[in-house]
Amino acid sequence: DTGVSQDPRHKITKRGQNVTFRCDPISEHNRLYWYRQTLGQGPEFLTYFQNEAQLEKSRLLSDRFSAERPKGSFSTLEIQRTEQGDSAMYLCASSLAGGGNIQYFGAGTRLSVL
Amino acid sequence: QKEVEQDPGPLSVPEGAIVSLNCTYSNSAFQYFMWYRQYSRKGPELLMYTYSSGNKEDGRFTAQVDKSSKYISLFIRDSQPSDSATYLCAMSPGSGNTGKLIFGQGTTLQVKP
Numbered sequence: 001d002t003g004v005s006q007d008p009r010h011k012i013t014k015r016g017q018n019v020t021f022r023c024d025p026i027s028e029h030n031r032l033y034w035y036r037q038t039l040g041q042g043p044e045f046l047t048y049f050q051n052e053a054q055l056e057k058s059r060l061l062s063d064r065f066s067a068e069r070p071k072g073s074f075s076t077l078e079i080q081r082t083e084q085g086d087s088a089m090y091l092c093a094s095s096l097a098g099g100g101n102i103q104y105f106g107a108g109t110r111l112s113v114l
Numbered sequence: 115q116k117e118v119e120q121d122p123g124p125l126s127v128p129e130g131a132i133v134s135l136n137c138t139y140s141n142s143a144f145q146y147f148m149w150y151r152q153y154s155r156k157g158p159e160l161l162m163y164t165y166s167s168g169n170k171e172d173g174r175f176t177a178q179v180d181k182s183s184k185y186i187s188l189f190i191r192d193s194q195p196s197d198s199a200t201y202l203c204a205m206s207p208g209s210g211n212t213g214k215l216i217f218g219q220g221t222t223l224q225v226k227p
Contacts, residue, residue, distance in 0.1 A: 004157075033214065040122065042202050042217030043158065056212050091157055093215075101146065101206060101213030105157040 004106035006092050012112045013082055020078045021109045025094030032075050033093040033103060034067055036060065043091050049075060050097060082113045117141050120203055120218025129227050133190040137203035137218045140184065144205040147179050149188045152200045162188065193225045
């Protein structure tokens with residue numbers, strides 16, 4: 001068990017480009033969460049999956065954002081037509097459903113939109 | 115008004131001091147309370163986890179929850195320079211819910227040698 005893994009660690013892109021991030025959760029965890037964190041703020045919830053089902057999406061998740069977890073294991077978060085306001089740290093967390101839902105976070109993907 | 119309020123600091127203390135970090139919240143449905151430590155440009159690391167009211171101790175760290183006052187605290191004893199980081203409180207409603215965490219803004223702590 002190597003913890004939650006995120007790739008890439010840092011992504012620099014030009015405005016208008018599409019980007020995709022990957023998250024590999026702790027292997028036995030069935031819940032996977034995406035959060036966004038801007039400088040000086042705490043993480044904000046974006047969306048979560050239980051197994052392969054996406055069960056909740058925040059209003060922060062505009063239609064340019066899409067997330068998938070096709071086989072209930074790894075997940076991808078895609079941002080289309082990136083904007084400078086999308087620059088942030090994108091964090092992935094995983095947990096077991098129930099029992100307090102203790103979430104463990106990855107190191108994050110830092111997105112810089114130029 | 116935010117659901118979870120946390121003073122961003124920064125908080126600067128000398129090595130060996132006792133540190134008190136606090137959060138207040140407004141949602142009485144919160145049942146699970148966590149403290150995460152985050153070093154610069156890293157992901158949050160779980161420090162402490164408590165359910166409902168009460169105290170929990172782990173080494174130099176003590177977490178307290180007072181649900182009647184909607185107030186949680188993290189105490190760090192014998193603080194070390196390696197404790198310098200941002201401390202995030204997080205909370206969520208009871209089981210059966212999505213379990214998404216609501217975070218405070220984070221308090222930046224600097225422990226000076």
